[in-house]
Amino acid sequence: MNNMMMKKKTTQGRKKIEIKKIDNISNRQVTFSKRRVGLFKKASELCILTGAQVAIIVHSLGKRVFAFGHPNIDDIISRYTTGSSSSSFVADQNTQLGAEIQEHNKHYAKVLKELEIEKKRKEIIEGSKGVNCGSFWWDEPIDNMGLEELEQYKASLEELMKKVIMRADDMMLLKNSSSNNLGFNNNIGADINPSVANVGCDDMFFTSTAEYYGNNSMVPYNGFEDFGNQQV
Amino acid sequence: MNNMMMKKKTTQGRKKIEIKKIDNISNRQVTFSKRRVGLFKKASELCILTGAQVAIIVHSLGKRVFAFGHPNIDDIISRYTTGSSSSSFVADQNTQLGAEIQEHNKHYAKVLKELEIEKKRKEIIEGSKGVNCGSFWWDEPIDNMGLEELEQYKASLEELMKKVIMRADDMMLLKNSSSNNLGFNNNIGADINPSVANVGCDDMFFTSTAEYYGNNSMVPYNGFEDFGNQQV
DNA sequence: GGCTATAAATAACA
DNA sequence: TGTTATTTATAGCC
Numbered sequence: 001m002n003n004m005m006m007k008k009k010t011t012q013g014r015k016k017i018e019i020k021k022i023d024n025i026s027n028r029q030v031t032f033s034k035r036r037v038g039l040f041k042k043a044s045e046l047c048i049l050t051g052a053q054v055a056i057i058v059h060s061l062g063k064r065v066f067a068f069g070h071p072n073i074d075d076i077i078s079r080y081t082t083g084s085s086s087s088s089f090v091a092d093q094n095t096q097l098g099a100e101i102q103e104h105n106k107h108y109a110k111v112l113k114e115l116e117i118e119k120k121r122k123e124i125i126e127g128s129k130g131v132n133c134g135s136f137w138w139d140e141p142i143d144n145m146g147l148e149e150l151e152q153y154k155a156s157l158e159e160l161m162k163k164v165i166m167r168a169d170d171m172m173l174l175k176n177s178s179s180n181n182l183g184f185n186n187n188i189g190a191d192i193n194p195s196v197a198n199v200g201c202d203d204m205f206f207t208s209t210a211e212y213y214g215n216n217s218m219v220p221y222n223g224f225e226d227f228g229n230q231q232v
Numbered sequence: 233m234n235n236m237m238m239k240k241k242t243t244q245g246r247k248k249i250e251i252k253k254i255d256n257i258s259n260r261q262v263t264f265s266k267r268r269v270g271l272f273k274k275a276s277e278l279c280i281l282t283g284a285q286v287a288i289i290v291h292s293l294g295k296r297v298f299a300f301g302h303p304n305i306d307d308i309i310s311r312y313t314t315g316s317s318s319s320s321f322v323a324d325q326n327t328q329l330g331a332e333i334q335e336h337n338k339h340y341a342k343v344l345k346e347l348e349i350e351k352k353r354k355e356i357i358e359g360s361k362g363v364n365c366g367s368f369w370w371d372e373p374i375d376n377m378g379l380e381e382l383e384q385y386k387a388s389l390e391e392l393m394k395k396v397i398m399r400a401d402d403m404m405l406l407k408n409s410s411s412n413n414l415g416f417n418n419n420i421g422a423d424i425n426p427s428v429a430n431v432g433c434d435d436m437f438f439t440s441t442a443e444y445y446g447n448n449s450m451v452p453y454n455g456f457e458d459f460g461n462q463q464v
Numbered sequence: 465g466g467c468t469a470t471a472a473a474t475a476a477c478a
Numbered sequence: 479t480g481t482t483a484t485t486t487a488t489a490g491c492c
Contacts, residue, residue: 013483014475019280031475032282038473039278042271042487043288048251050264051293054271057312058278059285065312077309080289080299245469246489263489270487274473 032060040068047071055080264292272300287312 022028036058043054047070055076056068067073254260268290275286279302287308288300299305 011475011477011482013477014473014485015483016485017475019277021283022281027475028282032278032284034474035274035278035281036284039271039274039286041473042267042274045251046264046267046271046290049249049254049267050260051253052264052268053291055287055289056275057287057308059308059311061283067312076289076291077313079291080297081309243468243489243491246471246487247469248471249489259489266488273487 028061036060036066040066043068044070260293268292268298272298275300276302 022031039058040056043056046052047054053076054068054070055073057073058066060066069076254263271290272288275288278284279286285308286300286302287305288298289305290298292298301308
């Protein structure tokens with residue numbers, strides 16, 4: 001009675017897998033491709049359903065970079081970058097280096113503010129070509145403060161960096177002389193030509209303040225349909 | 233016989249929905265929360281399974297920003313932005329670090345020059361109050377170049393510093409404990425008040441691809457966990 | 465924040 | 479790549 005339908009039992013279907021690195025290379029690549037598409041699709045749906053703005057950057061183990069963004073990846077990244085003062089560092093208070101870094105962080109906020117003011121002045125100046133030719137508040141003697149501050153900060157930053165580097169070198173020596181393991185691959189990054197193609201509109205008014213946590217390891221999720229991908 | 237179990241038919245289960253903006257606000261928020269978690273989880277799995285590096289930034293319709301990154305969101309963004317590989321830094325400390333520093337020094341000369349120009353402009357502007365009200369060479373689009381370059385340099389310097397610091401911390405840990413780990417630090421959430429306004433349409437996405445050489449360091453995947461999220 | 469029943473994503477194959 | 483059997487993600491509720 002049911003003999004006419006022994007057609008396809010072709011596959012055994014999806015199997016449960018453990019979330020750990022896939023050793024088989026081709027398998028890994030296939031999984032990467034499929035899941036990347038899935039991730040982008042999910043992201044896309046999230047955007048459409050909730051009006052959220054999402055930016056995703058994926059670097060494959062190989063040499064490719066895939067990106068997704070709605071409504072515009074650059075704006076999102078920019079907003080993130082701006083909002084999260086990236087030049088503050090979490091320091092280990094117990095070390096001298098940590099103390100210096102803290103000092104730096106402190107100063108950074110101040111300088112960043114100056115920089116903003118400086119930028120605003122620029123805007124005003126540009127936006128007033130041939131018009132407000134009188135003297136303005138930004139023409140006060142204090143005028144160069146922002147720039148000078150900035151320069152000062154720059155110098156300080158350089159100094160700090162030098163120390164950090166020296167410190168790193170010290171530790172490097174320390175490490176090399178004692179134990180040695182931790183071999184990661186080494187491959188030099190040459191540069192690239194990121195080529196960007198973009199299409200997009202925006203769809204919301206936004207004001208945001210950001211907060212992060214992230215830093216190393218963590219894992220997030222995936223999203224929507226296809227968007228770009230390819231290599232350049 | 234089967235009368236004792238007509239208990240649970242509590243829900244009718246998942247229903248198919250159309251991918252379009254959810255009008256009901258509370259529904260939208262719930263969906264946002266659930267799907268954001270799902271997205272991050274997917275991303276996490278992608279990272280673990282394939283060794284990919286993923287960064288995600290999500291701005292809710294409200295004012296919140298959620299970010300995910302493995303192994304480090306800032307590096308990934310930075311790499312995307314600059315198109316250069318920064319994680320090979322992990323590979324060979326000496327070479328890589330040295331190269332980066334050199335690169336920065338190289339760039340530094342250029343930026344310093346810009347800074348000088350910037351200062352000169354300031355002088356000119358100040359010294360020409362109420363006079364040269366027309367448009368001048370510094371009113372060109374290139375006008376902000378100096379400042380922007382400087383800012384760019386600053387960012388880049390910060391990035392380098394961060395890496396150096398992380399590297400230092402890494403070595404510190406390495407020295408203190410022999411096993412691997414994953415706890416560097418960085419990441420500060422400062423706030424500011426970025427106020428952005430976008431207007432536009434509805435569902436467009438952005439895709440971009442880039443390519444770079446070298447492969448990133450494989451970070452030990454110890455499982456991931458969930459990471460945070462919250463508002464500010 | 466939990467629970468199900470169902471829609472979707474996807475691992476193993478071809 | 480495309481197909482299918484299953485595993486997952488989740489929409490609708492509490």
